[in-house]
Amino acid sequence: METTLIILKPDAVQRALVGSVIARFEQKGLQIVGMKLMRISQELAATHYKDHASKPFYAGLVRFMTSEPVVVMALRGVGAINVCRNLMGATFGSKAAAGTIRGDFGISNSFNLVHGSDGPEAAARELSLFFAKGEVVEYSRAGDCWVYDATGGAPE
Ligand code: IDP
Numbered sequence: 001m002e003t004t005l006i007i008l009k010p011d012a013v014q015r016a017l018v019g020s021v022i023a024r025f026e027q028k029g030l031q032i033v034g035m036k037l038m039r040i041s042q043e044l045a046a047t048h049y050k051d052h053a054s055k056p057f058y059a060g061l062v063r064f065m066t067s068e069p070v071v072v073m074a075l076r077g078v079g080a081i082n083v084c085r086n087l088m089g090a091t092f093g094s095k096a097a098a099g100t101i102r103g104d105f106g107i108s109n110s111f112n113l114v115h116g117s118d119g120p121e122a123a124a125r126e127l128s129l130f131f132a133k134g135e136v137v138e139y140s141r142a143g144d145c146w147v148y149d150a151t152g153g154a155p156e
Pocket residue numbers: 052057061090091109110111112114115116118
């Protein structure tokens with residue numbers, strides 16, 4: 001089981017696409033183990049996107065991510081990091097494949113609706129930035145015996 005950080009960016013909130021985007025992740029079978037609406041501070045945006053600090057789009061990205069509230073989620077599942085990246089689609093809305101969140105809901109390259117951690121180290125780092133201890137909740141879902149085949153002992 002992996003847990004990944006997903007952010008529904010300010011464009012998703014302002015365009016009233018929060019429910020539609022969350023539905024994509026829920027329908028896939030991912031479990032919501034953390035979720036809140038918040039404003040991202042300058043400091044948090046800078047820490048979260050530190051690897052992009054030298055990129056030409058960095059200033060605009062921080063301005064965008066701090067401009068209006070976002071919804072942050074911790075999503076759990078087998079292979080959740082890659083599963084979420086595949087559901088999100090390619091970075092640029094103009095290039096993302098139809099059927100993906102970015103491909104279906106947006107066309108902009110910078111306002112691309114959703115962030116998802118890109119690997120296990122990033123996921124651990126980003127989850128600890130956005131969720132305090134106790135905000136990621138452990139619980140079992142009754143339907144998970146139909147989401148995963150666990151007849152062999154472990155969900156697969
Ligand atoms: P990702 O979100 O698909 O992982 P990254 O390369 O990590 O893509 O870039 C982080 C975010 O920065 C993107 O989601 C997008 O909002 C923005 N971004 C990336 N490249 C560009 C660009 O060339 N122009 C404008 N914004 C960009």
